[in-house]
């Protein structure tokens with residue numbers, strides 16, 4: 001199937017349902033993933049992310065709905081799917097005394113058209129560790145190896161679950177670069193993550209799942225903008241002024257006095273818009289601070305407890 005963007009849909013999920021007990025873990029989830037994109041699934045603990053990707057990878061049988069991966073049914077066509085989908089799931093346990101190269105070669109033997117273990121070790125920065133026991137690898141190198149095992153079958157699609165959990169900041173950044181490299185080689189990536197900065201950096205589109213349901217699906221920037229409330233600009237004005245100077249501006253949604261400071265919320269090119277309008281009426285701005293909404297803001301707003309009412313005294317709204 002082809003979307004309006006002209007790209008092929010390689011994963012199509014329609015009203016997927018899976019329950020382990022009375023409450024559904026995945027409840028009527030529908031989405032599709034386009035060829036060549038990095039598609040992120042985010043959500044709180046227990047939201048149903050892993051269950052959903054396990055159904056897509058053919059590791060769990062859905063209770064309802066349909067899943068198609070490259071046109072294949074993950075349950076019925078499991079053997080064919082295995083050749084095209086590489087899976088790195090949570091807690092991938094390996095025998096402690098297997099060596100890096102042995103692990104890649106063993107997994108390569110499960111596929112008809114595997115990648116070269118040597119090339120993968122170069123790509124993954126593991127060549128110098130090829131004879132190292134798995135148990136002796138650092139967390140970052142173990143993670144790299146588990147990504148390698150997901151790629152060793154030369155998959156069209158890689159499913160990566162909690163790719164960088166437990167890694168230090170440098171190892172996380174190295175792993176992100178690796179995933180971008182994998183994407184640049186044409187592999188479609190389905191990524192489950194708890195890290196909003198990771199989703200923001202890597203994903204073309206992100207789906208937010210909560211209590212088994214899809215609560216948002218868009219680009220990280222659009223999600224941040226829509227649910228995170230846009231950009232916040234705050235400053236200390238040189239002289240008092242009427243808030244109406246700012247509330248009447250296009251793209252400004254709210255203006256609030258917080259003690260001596262003024263905070264403006266809006267979208268678009270908010271900063272030059274506000275500073276120009278103030279300069280026009282002879283107001284200078286000091287101690288200017290700008291905060292643009294992030295995916296994390298959107299996540300908290302969409303999944304967290306309701307936020308408290310607007311702060312303090314005078315509030316101007318459009």
Ligand SMILES: Nc1ncnc2c1ncn2[C@@H]1O[C@H](COP(=O)(O)OP(=O)(O)OP(=O)(O)O)[C@@H](O)[C@H]1O
Nearest residue numbers: 020021025026043044045046047048049050051052
């Ligand atoms: N094998 C299982 N048996 C029973 N319940 C399960 C099983 N696997 C998951 N669950 C339950 O299903 C729900 C969804 O779990 P799942 O692991 O899919 O969520 P998740 O979003 O991946 O969570 P996390 O972010 O913590 O990994 C949770 O309530 C979980 O306790």
